[in-house]
Amino acid sequence: xxxxxxxxxxxxxxxxxxxxxxxxxxxxxxxxxxxxxxxxxxxxxxxxxxxxxxxxxxxxxxxxxxxxxxxxxxxxxxxxxxxxxxxxxxxxxxxxxxxxxxxxxxxxxxxxxxxxxxxxxxxxxxxxxxxxxxxxxxxxxxxxxxxxxxxxxxxxxxxxxxxxxxxxxxxxxxxxxxxxxxxxxxxxxxxxxxxxxxxxxxxxxxxxxxxxxxxxxxxxxxxxxxxxxxxxxxxxxxxxxxxxxxxxxxxxxxxxxxxxxxxxxxxxx
Amino acid sequence: xxxxxxxxxxxxxxxxxxxxxxxxxxxxxxxxxxxxxxxxxxxxxxxxxxxxxxxxxxxxxxxxxxxxxxxxxxxxxxxxxxxxxxxxxxxxxxxxxxxxxxxxxxxxxxxxxxxxxxxxxxxxxxxxxxxxxxxxxxxxxxxxxxxxxxxxxxxxxxxxxxxxxxxxxxxxxxxxxxxxxxxxxxxxxxxxxxxxxxxxxxxxxxxxxxxxxxxxxxxxxxxxxxx
Ligand code: SF4
Ligand code: FES
Numbered sequence: 368x369x370x371x372x373x374x375x376x377x378x379x380x381x382x383x384x385x386x387x388x389x390x391x392x393x394x395x396x397x398x399x400x401x402x403x404x405x406x407x408x409x410x411x412x413x414x415x416x417x418x419x420x421x422x423x424x425x426x427x428x429x430x431x432x433x434x435x436x437x438x439x440x441x442x443x444x445x446x447x448x449x450x451x452x453x454x455x456x457x458x459x460x461x462x463x464x465x466x467x468x469x470x471x472x473x474x475x476x477x478x479x480x481x482x483x484x485x486x487x488x489x490x491x492x493x494x495x496x497x498x499x500x501x502x503x504x505x506x507x508x509x510x511x512x513x514x515x516x517x518x519x520x521x522x523x524x525x526x527x528x529x530x531x532x533x534x535x536x537x538x539x540x541x542x543x544x545x546x547x548x549x550x551x552x553x554x555x556x557x558x559x560x561x562x563x564x565x566x567x568x569x570x571x572x573x574x575x576x577x578x579x580x581x582x583x584x585x586x587x588x589x590x591x592x593x594x595x596x597x598x599x600x601x602x603x604x605x606x607x608x609x610x611x612x613x614x615x616x617x618x619x620x621x622x623x624x625x626x627x628x629x630x631x632x633x634x635x636x
Numbered sequence: 637x638x639x640x641x642x643x644x645x646x647x648x649x650x651x652x653x654x655x656x657x658x659x660x661x662x663x664x665x666x667x668x669x670x671x672x673x674x675x676x677x678x679x680x681x682x683x684x685x686x687x688x689x690x691x692x693x694x695x696x697x698x699x700x701x702x703x704x705x706x707x708x709x710x711x712x713x714x715x716x717x718x719x720x721x722x723x724x725x726x727x728x729x730x731x732x733x734x735x736x737x738x739x740x741x742x743x744x745x746x747x748x749x750x751x752x753x754x755x756x757x758x759x760x761x762x763x764x765x766x767x768x769x770x771x772x773x774x775x776x777x778x779x780x781x782x783x784x785x786x787x788x789x790x791x792x793x794x795x796x797x798x799x800x801x802x803x804x805x806x807x808x809x810x811x812x813x814x815x816x817x818x819x820x821x822x823x824x825x826x827x828x829x830x831x832x833x834x835x836x837x838x839x840x841x842x843x844x845x846x847x848x849x850x851x852x853x854x855x856x857x858x859x860x861x862x863x
Contacts, residue, residue, distance in 0.1 A: 396730075415700050425687040448732055448735075451735045451736035452738055453738075477733050477734065482729075482732060483727060484726060484728065543705075546740065547740075549724070549728075549741070550728070551724070551728040552724075563737055578832075581754070586648050589727060591723060592648050592720040592723055592724055592727075592830060593652060594720075595646070595814075595819065597741065598737060601738035601740035602738050610824075613818050615649070616652070616653070616819055617647045617821025619650075620649070623644040
C-alpha cells in the first residue's frame with residue numbers, strides 16, 4: 368500500500384524534533400529539542416506529535432500545544448511550519464494528512480507556529496486565526512430569505528463558473544497562505560472566498576459590497592501587501608490558484624468604481 | 637467622489653494597482669529611452685544622437701512637462717514600494733528559523749525591493765550626471781554629445797555602475813510585467829504562458845540592450861566597426 372511498509376519491524380524512525388515552545392503570547396519563545404524513537408512511518412505528523420505529548424505527559428512535562436480537529440484535511444484547524452514550510456514538504460497536503468513516511472530515520476525536524484502579526488501566538492504552535500473569521504463575518508456569506516427550499520436547478524449556473532467556484536470553495540481557511548507568504552498577506556484566502564461566492568448566481572447580488580467589506584477588514588487586520596510572489600499557491604493544501612487573487616483585484620477595482628453608498632441601496636426595491 | 641477614490645487608494649489593492657500602473661508607464665518610458673540610446677550606434681561621428689537630442693530640445697516646455705510627469709511616476713512608484721516594504725516588515729514581526737520556499741517564489745520576485753533600490757540609486761546618479769550637470773539636452777552639440785556619453789561609459793567605473801544597474805533592471809523587470817498584469821486582474825489560463833514569456837522577453841531584451849552600451853563603449857570607444 369505504501370513505501371512505508373518497508374520500515375515495519377525495523378523499529379521505525381528515530382527523529383530529533385526542535386519545537387517552538389512559548390507559554391503565552393507575552394512570554395519569550397524558544398526552540399526545545401526532543402528526541403523521538405521508533406516512530407511508525409504510517410503515522411500522520413499529528414499522531415507523531417501525540418506520541419511525543421504522551422511521553423512528555425508521562426514525564427510530568429507540559430505537552431506541546433497544537434491545533435487540530437478533523438484530522439482528515441477538511442477543517443483547516445491544523446497547521447504549522449515544518450522545516451520552514453507551511454504544512455511541511457508535501458504539496459497539497461494539510462499537516463494532518465502529512466505522513467511520517469515522508470521523513471527518514473535520523474532526520475532533524477524544526478516545528479514552528481505560523482508567524483504573522485495578524486495571527487497572534489497563543490501557546491506553542493497554536494495561533495489565533497480569528498482575523499479570518501472577522502473577514503468572513505464581513506461578507507463571506509449570502510443573504511437569503513428563509514422559507515422552503517428552492518427547486519433544484521431553478522437557478523442556472525454555467526458549468527464553468529460552478530467549477531471555478533467549487534475550486535475556490537475548497538479553501539479550508541487554514542492560513543498556510545499567510546504563513547508562507549514572505550509578506551504575510553492574506554490575498555489567497557480572501558480571493559478564494561470572494562470568488563467562491565461571487566461566481567455563483569446566489570452570491571452575485573452582494574458581490575460588490577462583499578469584496579469591498581472583506582478587503583477593508585483584511586487591511587484592518589494588519590496582513591501584509593501582496594507582491595505576487597505566489598508562495599501562497601505553492602503552500603496551499605487545497606491548491607487554491609492565484610487566479611483567485613487576480614479576480615479579487617478585478618472585483619475590487621470594479622466594485623470601488625461602481626458600488627453605490629449603502630444608503631442608496633434598496634431604494635425603490 | 638473624492639472619498640471613494642481616497643478609500644480605494646488607501647486600500648492595499650488600490651496601492652498595488654497604482655504601483656502596477658506607474659511601473660507599466662515606466663516600462664514604456666524605458667523602451668522609448670532605449671530607442672533614443674540606440675541612435676548612438678548609428679554612426680561614429682555622433683550626428684544621429686545629436687539630431688535625436690535636438691528633437692527633444694525642440695519640444696521646449698513640453699519636455700519639461702514630460703519630465704515632471706516622469707518624476708512623478710518615479711516618486712509614486714518608489715514611495716509606494718518603500719511603504720509596502722515597511723508594512724510587510726510589520727506584518728511579520730518574528731521571522732522563521734529557515735523559511736524554505738515551496739516553489740512559488742523566484743529570485744526576481746523576492747528581491748524587488750533590493751533591485752528597486754539599486755535602480756533608484758542609479759537613476760539619481762544618472763540624472764545628475766547626464767541631465768543636470770552636463771545639460772546635454774539643453775545644448776545638443778553634435779561634436780560633443782556622443783563623445784561625452786562614450787567617454788562616461790568607457791571608464792571602468794562608469795561602465796560597471798551602468799552594467800550592474802542594468803542587470804538589476806533586468807531582474808526587476810523579470811517579475812514586474814506579469815506581476816503588474818496580475819494586479820490589474822488580467823489573468824486567464826489561456827494567456828498565462830504568453831504573459832510570462834512577454835515579461836521575460838522584455839526583461840532580457842531591454843536590460844540586455846542597455847547593458848550592451850557600456851560593454852560596446854569599453855571595447856570600441858565610439859568607433860563602431862559597422863558604421
Ligand atoms: S487559500 Fe489555501 S492556504 Fe489559504 S487558507 Fe485557504 S486552504 Fe489554507
Ligand atoms: S485537522 Fe482538520 S484539516 Fe488538519
